[in-house]
Amino acid sequence: MVSTFEWDEHNGVAPGTPTHGITNGNFGNVDQPNIDISVEANKIPRGENSYSKYISGHFSGTYSQIGPNGKLWKSAGSLPSGVTLKAAMTNTYVAPTKTATGDGDIPTAEGSALAVNFGSSEENATAAQTTANPAWTPFYRCQLQTTGAAPTGAIGAQTITLKYDES
Amino acid sequence: MSSYKIQFPWTARFKDGSELRQFNIDGSENLFKKVLERRDLTEFEVGPVTVDLRDGSFLIHGVKLTGSCGVEAFEEWGIDERLPKRIIYFRRVKRDFDSATLQEKKDPYVVYAVGWQALIPPDEKHPNGCNVKHIVFIHPNGELVVE
Numbered sequence: 540m541v542s543t544f545e546w547d548e549h550n551g552v553a554p555g556t557p558t559h560g561i562t563n564g565n566f567g568n569v570d571q572p573n574i575d576i577s578v579e580a581n582k583i584p585r586g587e588n589s590y591s592k593y594i595s596g597h598f599s600g601t602y603s604q605i606g607p608n609g610k611l612w613k614s615a616g617s618l619p620s621g622v623t624l625k626a627a628m629t630n631t632y633v634a635p636t637k638t639a640t641g642d643g644d645i646p647t648a649e650g651s652a653l654a655v656n657f658g659s660s661e662e663n664a665t666a667a668q669t670t671a672n673p674a675w676t677p678f679y680r681c682q683l684q685t686t687g688a689a690p691t692g693a694i695g696a697q698t699i700t701l702k703y704d705e706s
Numbered sequence: 707m708s709s710y711k712i713q714f715p716w717t718a719r720f721k722d723g724s725e726l727r728q729f730n731i732d733g734s735e736n737l738f739k740k741v742l743e744r745r746d747l748t749e750f751e752v753g754p755v756t757v758d759l760r761d762g763s764f765l766i767h768g769v770k771l772t773g774s775c776g777v778e779a780f781e782e783w784g785i786d787e788r789l790p791k792r793i794i795y796f797r798r799v800k801r802d803f804d805s806a807t808l809q810e811k812k813d814p815y816v817v818y819a820v821g822w823q824a825l826i827p828p829d830e831k832h833p834n835g836c837n838v839k840h841i842v843f844i845h846p847n848g849e850l851v852v853e
Contacts, residue, residue: 543709544707544708545707599707601735603742616805699804700800702798702800704797705797
């Protein structure tokens with residue numbers, strides 16, 4: 540028995556409606572969780588951005604502490620030309636839009652990974668470790684940005700790695 | 707929801723000879739914070755590694771390593787063995803997710819860490835005092851890394 544983990548996503552106007560245990564992290568031309576990318580209206584037009592996504596790691600179950608040493612990065616997968624994945628950790632939720640988030644490219648090495656804090660909610664996840672149960676990471680805000688050179692279709696398999704200490 | 711199984715449960719031993727195991731006979735679990743709440747911990751065992759908080763030694767696969775032994779990373783601890791030591795224990799969890807499905811691509815990679823930390827008060831050798839920490843990391847395949 541240890542902690543159990545799931546991804547949550549917030550959508551809509553602030554403070555956002557949480558969906559627990561989302562089953563996919565697809566980017567799309569719509570602000571909703573578990574996006575079906577086979578739906579034409581959900582596809583991101585070439586040269587445009589996806590709606591930003593606000594995803595958080597949610598811990599429950601049996602543990603004394605989550606953290607420290609939380610890190611998140613893209614550990615595998617290559618993005619096609621004309622496509623970039625932007626990412627940041629933030630404690631502040633704003634309604635997702637297609638406007639560029641202004642975040643940098645997601646780190647692709649552990650050494651430059653995004654630092655991940657933990658707390659009793661996404662907004663309170665400001666410390667390196669927490670004894671709160673349940674506990675959350677801050678919002679992992681991410682957005683897919685494309686240029687006119689982006690190819691048609693899915694971006695291919697990418698691996699997102701989350702690393703942390705637990706006791 | 708995803709979880710993982712404990713590969714190396716811990717056992718804590720105290721001055722009065724009593725023991726606290728991570729898992730009770732009925733399968734219920736004791737949280738590590740119960741160990742931290744005690745002030746009389748003497749030994750803490752995780753898989754093949756037992757740390758002795760009285761003298762700072764590590765018993766690894768039955769071999770005792772002390773501050774005066776010649777093993778790399780164990781030499782020259784140079785501290786008073788009577789210094790109070792704080793137990794260190796955590797699991798370093800690495801989870802790989804497919805970015806589209808957010809499903810885990812494989813079981814989490816869990817490394818168990820056990821050791822101790824002590825503060826050396828200022829002395830001739832350490833005029834400003836010194837924080838000393840020794841940890842043994844136990845990988846899922848049994849590989850041990852000393853830090």
